[in-house]
Amino acid sequence: MANPQPTALYGPERRELILRAAVREGLLDPEEARLAGFLDLDAVAATVDSLHRAFAGPAAVLHAFAAKANCLVPVLARLRALGMGCEVASPGELAQALAAGFEPGRIVFDSPARTRRELARALELGVAVNVDNWQELARVDELVTARRTGATIGVRVNPQIGVGAIGPMSTATATSKFGIALSDDDNAGRLVAAFRDRPWLGRLHCHVGSQGCSVDLMAEGVAATVALARRINRELGRRQVVGLDIGGGLPVDFTGDRMTPDYREYVERLRAHAPALFSGEFGLVTEFGRSVLAKSGFTAAYVEYTKTAGGRAIAITSAGVQVATRTVFAPYSWPLRITAHDAAGAAKHGDPVEQDVAGPACFAGDLVAEARPLPPLAPGDLVALLDTGAYYTSTPFSYNSLLEPAVHGATVTGDGRVRFETLRRAQTVEDLLRRTGG
Known part of the structure; x- marks a missing residue:
C-alpha cells in the first residue's frame, strides 16, 4: 500500500x-x-508519513519523537529510520536515543532538573539543550565558557496561557514548574537582554501540554513564542533566534479508531494563530510522542x-x-x-x-x-x-x-x-x- x-x-x-x-x-x-x-509498525510508518506531509513547506523541520512515550530502543531505531529525531528528558533516555543510532545533532534534551555533569555531557556530544530556568542558564554560562560546543542551545519559555482539561498534563499554566514564565517579573524583557549577552543562544522552546489540551490552546502558546522570537530579533537588530521548538502534545482521541485531531488539523490552527511559523524565517522542531504511536x-x-x-x-x-x-x-x-x-x-x-x-x-x-x-x-x-x-x-x-x-x-x-x-x-x-x- x-x-x-x-x-x-x-x-x-x-x-x-x-x-x-x-x-x-x-x-x-x-x-x-x-x-x-x-x-x-505499518501503522507507525503511516502516521510518521502523515506528520512529515502535514508540516511540508519552506521551513526546515526536525520532528523529534518524545522518547518518554515509548523508550524501547528498537522502536526509537525504527522512528529514526523513518526520518525522525528524538527528544529526551533524562540521561537514561539520552542513552537510549544514542543506542538507537540517533546522531547527537538530531537529539533535543529537555528537563527541569539537570546536573552540571548531565549538561556538560550533552553539550560535549552536540545534543541540543533547551535551558529551563535562570539558574540553569547560569550553569550553562559556566559550561560554555569552559568548553567549545557545537550544540544548539535554546531557552524554554512558559507562555502562561492556561490549563487544559487535565491539569497535570498542562504545562503552560500560571504556576507551571516548566520554563521561564513570560508574564512574571518582566521576564520577556530579561530574555531579550539574555539573548543580547549570549550570541550562542539561538532557539526558543515552548510546550503547552499534551492530553486534554486543545489544539487552539497549543497554537496560542506557539504564537506567544513566535512573537517573543521576533521581538528579540527586532530589538537586537540581528537574526539571532533562528529556531523554534514548538513541543508536541497533540491529544489522542481514545474513543474511536480515527486519529483526531490529526497533524493536518493542528497545522491549520498553527497557521491561523502564528502564520510566521511557516514563513521559513525559523527552523522548526516538534516533539510529538503519544500521537505518533x-x-x-x-x-x-x-x-x-x-x-x-x-x-x-x-x-x-x-x-x-x-x-x-x-x-x-x-x-x-x-x-x-x-x-x-x-x-x-x-x-x-x-x-x-x-x-x-x-x-x-x-x-x-x-x-x-x-x-x-x-x-x-x-x-x-x-x-x-x-x-x-x-x-x-x-x-x-x-x-x-x-x-x-x-x-x-x-x-x-x-x-x-x-x-x-x-x-x-x-x-x-x-x-x-x-x-x-x-
Missing part, C-alpha cells in the same frame, strides 16, 4: 489479524505468555478467572496497573477501549453485559474498566486494551514485582501474512531478582 492513510490501518479487522497470528505463533499463551504488547498499539491479556460480586460480573486478567498505570489511577482522564476475543483471538459476539475488567495487582482499584458493556467473558478468553502504543506496556510500573511483558512489532505482507519482531523480550524471574539485588 503506497503512502497509506493512518486511518486505513487503525481498525478491528487489522487488530484481530495481528492478535490471531500472535496466538498461533505462541506470542500469547495462557501459561507462558499471558500478557503482551503489540505495535503495528498510541493508536498503533494494543495490549492483549488472557482472562484467568471470572466471578460476580454484588451482582457485578468481574473478569480477572493479567493486564492491570503494571501496564495501564494512568488508566487505573485516573480512569476518567485516561479511559481505554477494550475488546473481547476468544482463545484464538477472534472477536466475541453476544449481548453485552456490564463487567469490571480487573488486573492482577493486590489492591481493589486495579481496574482497567469498570461496568464496561462487553460480550460475556470466560476463563481463557482474551481482552485487548486499545490505543496503548505509547506509555503503556513500554513503560511498565513494577507494582507487586509483576514481570514486564514482551512487546512485539508487527508488519503485514501484501498477501495478509503477519510478521513479528521482538521489541522487548519478556522479563524473567531471574531478571527481576538481579534488578532487586537477589
Whole structure:
C-alpha cells in the first residue's frame, strides 16, 4: 500500500489479524505468555508519513519523537529510520536515543532538573539543550565558557496561557514548574537582554501540554513564542533566534479508531494563530510522542478467572496497573477501549453485559474498566486494551514485582501474512531478582 492513510490501518479487522497470528505463533499463551504488547509498525510508518506531509513547506523541520512515550530502543531505531529525531528528558533516555543510532545533532534534551555533569555531557556530544530556568542558564554560562560546543542551545519559555482539561498534563499554566514564565517579573524583557549577552543562544522552546489540551490552546502558546522570537530579533537588530521548538502534545482521541485531531488539523490552527511559523524565517522542531504511536498499539491479556460480586460480573486478567498505570489511577482522564476475543483471538459476539475488567495487582482499584458493556467473558478468553502504543506496556510500573511483558512489532505482507519482531523480550524471574539485588 503506497503512502497509506493512518486511518486505513487503525481498525478491528487489522487488530484481530495481528492478535490471531500472535496466538498461533505462541506470542500469547495462557501459561507462558499471558500478557503482551503489540505495535503495528505499518501503522507507525503511516502516521510518521502523515506528520512529515502535514508540516511540508519552506521551513526546515526536525520532528523529534518524545522518547518518554515509548523508550524501547528498537522502536526509537525504527522512528529514526523513518526520518525522525528524538527528544529526551533524562540521561537514561539520552542513552537510549544514542543506542538507537540517533546522531547527537538530531537529539533535543529537555528537563527541569539537570546536573552540571548531565549538561556538560550533552553539550560535549552536540545534543541540543533547551535551558529551563535562570539558574540553569547560569550553569550553562559556566559550561560554555569552559568548553567549545557545537550544540544548539535554546531557552524554554512558559507562555502562561492556561490549563487544559487535565491539569497535570498542562504545562503552560500560571504556576507551571516548566520554563521561564513570560508574564512574571518582566521576564520577556530579561530574555531579550539574555539573548543580547549570549550570541550562542539561538532557539526558543515552548510546550503547552499534551492530553486534554486543545489544539487552539497549543497554537496560542506557539504564537506567544513566535512573537517573543521576533521581538528579540527586532530589538537586537540581528537574526539571532533562528529556531523554534514548538513541543508536541497533540491529544489522542481514545474513543474511536480515527486519529483526531490529526497533524493536518493542528497545522491549520498553527497557521491561523502564528502564520510566521511557516514563513521559513525559523527552523522548526516538534516533539510529538503519544500521537505518533498510541493508536498503533494494543495490549492483549488472557482472562484467568471470572466471578460476580454484588451482582457485578468481574473478569480477572493479567493486564492491570503494571501496564495501564494512568488508566487505573485516573480512569476518567485516561479511559481505554477494550475488546473481547476468544482463545484464538477472534472477536466475541453476544449481548453485552456490564463487567469490571480487573488486573492482577493486590489492591481493589486495579481496574482497567469498570461496568464496561462487553460480550460475556470466560476463563481463557482474551481482552485487548486499545490505543496503548505509547506509555503503556513500554513503560511498565513494577507494582507487586509483576514481570514486564514482551512487546512485539508487527508488519503485514501484501498477501495478509503477519510478521513479528521482538521489541522487548519478556522479563524473567531471574531478571527481576538481579534488578532487586537477589
